[in-house]
Amino acid sequence: MLAKIVHSKNMNANIRKAEYAVRGELAIRSEELKNQLAKGEKLPFSRVVGCNIGNPQALDQKPITFFRQVASLVEYPELLKDENAEVASKLYPSDAIARAKLLLKNIGSVGAYSHSQGIPHIRENVAKFISERDGYPADPSKIFLTQGASAGVQLTLQMIVENNKVGIMIPIPQYPLYTATLAVLDANPVPYYLDESKGWGLTTRELQRSYDEAAKLGVETRALVIINPGNPTGQCLTIENMREIVEFCHKNRIILLADEVYQTNIYQPKDRPFHSFKKVLKSMGPKYEGFEMISYHSISKGMIGECGRRGGYFECEGLDESILEQIYKISSISLCPNVQGQIMVDLMVNPPKKGDPSYEQYKKEYDDIYYSLIKRASILEDTFNSLEGCTCNSADGAMYLFPQIRLPKKAIEAAKAAGKEPDQFYCMAMLESTGVCMVAGSGFGQVEGTAHFRSTFLPQPELFDEFCSGIKNFHADFMNKYRD
């Protein structure tokens, strides 16, 4: 047997360092258990429930019908031919057919590489959407369609990280795409803490503390990541807070990276409506002309949940012309984002309007999912708050709850003996006894000495009560087992 040429000791060390808990050890184990169940093995549960990832359609959330009708039509343009019009009209509404025709006119084939920045027609629609949402104009040439927001985040961070002195501010807790990407880039995460006691609130004092501490260590902080609504924390920022953040960036000369993929998952629309950072920035007037900001959106979240399609975009604001050229160049190396993903972006930003044949159905599907999310979020929040030693902030937005668990000393010792963080130990025990797969809080970052886990509230409504009681029973057993 030939000796290995490439192995863990001589591979790219930055990659070796990177971690991504959302599909880490717990998720891998849950796949194994799923396979065991499929083979007919007997386990303490009859199904694995994937609560580790915001993947609604894997838990039977239905896609938006109009969107899938359009996607189906553009796949097979024969359906749009006159000779098939009669039969097609029995399966597809007229507005879906019209939209498919319009898209194909502007795209050609879904099988052809498109413009590397994304199809111009779709970028124009994205720009329209942004300007209608915000009341300020948007420029299609500043918009880049991407394969999910993740791809856009990775591209732009790679652009910004000049060397290993560069720092990027990230929230604690954060979505671990950020820490993983910074590890791969060998950049410095500059963490700022969200305040759990204040609904995961964010203060500029904390931002400044974090920035100053990094500066003392010789770190050159170039950008600030804000996830709004938050992931895993679900909080929504107030306009006041957002203005402070913009001012902080302006003062410290930092680029603002606004991850806004959950902008339609807003559960307190009166108290905490969504405001885009673009809008808040523009409302702050000419003093902020040239302010540098990138805003990200995705088709994976909201009520759409088209995760597997890999679509999204980022909008550049105030960036240097040479940087835009470089962003274009990097996009061109991978040729283009997949065209069906681009089409779903078009549908997301330009859904059926009042008066369109599909409008009623669209609105109903959208609202049903929306109210169901609010309901399930509340039920799960109550469940967590009813657990011994467990507290959970409510979700203003997004798809997750991030409860804090306070484990007995015996449990913490057992975790240590098993070589795990307390919350990893707890989550693994939950998975093995209930089939429910969470992500341990240590995967997101947290105040030292605390323990959390992140759960989606996406399990099917009809299974939700069973899901909640499974967690209650597990938790009671666990606390009893390790009671001091």
Place this chain on the structure above:
Amino acid sequence: MVNESSSKILTSTNMNPRVRKAEYAVRGELAIKSEKLKADLAHGVSLPFKRIVPCNIGNPQILDQKPITFFRQVTSLVEYPDLLKDENAEITSKLYPSDAIARAKLLTKNVGSVGAYSHSQGIPHIRENVAKFIAERDGYPADPSMIYLTQGASAGVQLTLQMIVEHSNVGIMIPIPQYPLYTATLAILDAKPVPYYLDESKGWGLTVEELQRSYDEAAKNGVETRALVIINPGNPTGQCLTEENMREIIEFSKKNRVVLLADEVYQTNIYQPDQRPFHSFKEVLKSMGPSYEGFELISFHSISKGMVGECGRRGGYFELEGMDKSIIEQIYKVSSIGLCPNVQGQIMVDLMVNPPKKGEPSYAQYQKEYDDIYQSLIKRAKKLENTFNSLEGCTCNPADGAMYLFPQIRLSKNAIAAAKEAGKTPDEFYSMAMLEATGVCVVAGSGFGQVDGTAHFRSTFLPQPELFDDFCGLIKKFHEDFMNKYRD
């Protein structure tokens, strides 16, 4: 860094310098200019030509190549599962053949929704079909757990190179000329390209002597060469390797302890199937017996090329052979950060490796569509090769495979001087002149690498058959005018 409040925070001087260094000519200056001219035409500006002909990129469906009907029927059905419901069976059967419906049902059963994130390595059912395809193609077994579905072969190349490049002294051997995804990726990774030259006078042949020379020279400069990229069939050069050659390459890799990276995306674009059939490196490796047990090889394939041409869908896979277990875990981890490749791309991989079979309702149509495209490619390749060879000072090797021709042009001193004055390489200058006079967009040879002092350009032979003679005529006329204009 200047700290004036009105100046930019992020500029080309303080951005990631490796990103700044990277170049990708396929969608570089010429392509950008062609987009601008296209927009001008759309706005009614008068130009010496009526349309832009994009020959810079292997993108068949933009030049009206029809997709494979069966494939699009299946993808259309999985998008909108209502079509598969019993209550719609009668109507659906008027639009879709029964085998497309059956395949869509099978895929939906194994995939769930095309809108859900899948397994990060790719849907298990599809990886099993890829393994079956590989085993049938090669006569040696393949393991689904060693297969990773990706968003095009490009994504797989970038992921695996990133894994291998430990530090800035790591070298990766690349052919000259090569597809510039490789040089661009190595620039971003700050790795050392270790170039080996293909021999234009020998049909772009590859010798082990040249591989060894390249390796040894790099070693003298302190470069630790870890991998060898082979593109077979070649891009931009279109040559296919003989089995003998492939065995030598494997022996070379074993002797010098380099991982073999086999870019095989053009494996079905084979135009001399009797003299130069395709052999996968996996097959040749396995045929070389047990002394190669543990040999490290990664093979890449894609849905973008072949007769399938589904570029815009971004699908493909790589197969690992002999890789260390810890590396495989790391590859899984990195794949998981991007969550999963898009599901429709994965489905197209399934269709590519598992098309209609004899006896199935869609087989005859599939076979005809496939063969029509294949014969048309052969025909157009020949026409364009002859056109290039008829041009003054121009020679062109035939295409054994792939989708491109890479003719050599010999320009006059005047032309070379004019290029220098314009701040361009001679072939960039020539290609830009071609674009502005004819609307035809090719890629200058300098974008792929070439022997110093030579000039080339890469053109696809994909323009529509019905416009092909016009296209060839445009090139002939332009070349004549150019040579006359700059005659010494």
